[in-house]
Amino acid sequence: MESYILHDFKKVLWVILITAIMSAVILQVKGDSISAAVGDKFKYNGIAYTIITEPTGGDKGTVEVALEADVDSSYSGDIIIPATVTNSGNTYDVIAIGKYAFSNCTSLTSVQLPNSIKDIRHYAFYGCTGLNSIIIPKSVNYIGEWVFRGSGIINMVIPNGVTYIGSYAFDGCKNLTSIVIPNSITSIEGNTFRSCSMLTSITIPSSVTSIGDLAFAGCSSLRSVYFDGSATCC
16 A cells, blocks of 8 residues: 555656656746847848847837848848837837948848938948938938948938938949938038049038038039038038
8 A cells, every 4th residue: 555655656746847847948948039138139021130228118129230140242122121120029129220231232222211210320231232222211310431332322312310421421322413411410521422423413501510521522523512501621
């Protein structure tokens, strides 16, 4: 009788032990599925993102579009960036195009940015020779250095609200024919529009008070400059 009871007791212990182990495994898997840290990368609909901030207190987190797998030339065709993305049950606002995100993607032809974007960071579209269409939303306030350098864009309207355009931002955009600078800009950095050989006209608002060295050097087709204010040059 004692042997029978002991045998049953051992069976119960084994069941408890196995249940505990399985529960720990399930909890670990579940934890892994929802955990993510600032700086982690993930993909959503084929586009890579880097986490900037994690969701807290019911608020969404934030991400930037990232360079895919730390190699370029991976994106092509027409791309639409969504305003929000999800990963492991968490929701994030897309607030920036990160450094080098689309650099040297020569087969990229157009990009549609959401109104959640605030920053377009250095080299984001550098060398995108096939890129001919991009509309910058009104939410953007920062365009970094070398952002569109050597890209194929034809015309550009920079929305009012952009307060900074980095040097070399449009350098070597040989298809660019016209550009309008908003009232929110107070200075044009050096080399910003250098070697835009097809640029024929540019509108500069009275808010601009300084123009950097070689800002329009090599713009051999430039015929019309509309400027209402006064600025120091070079």
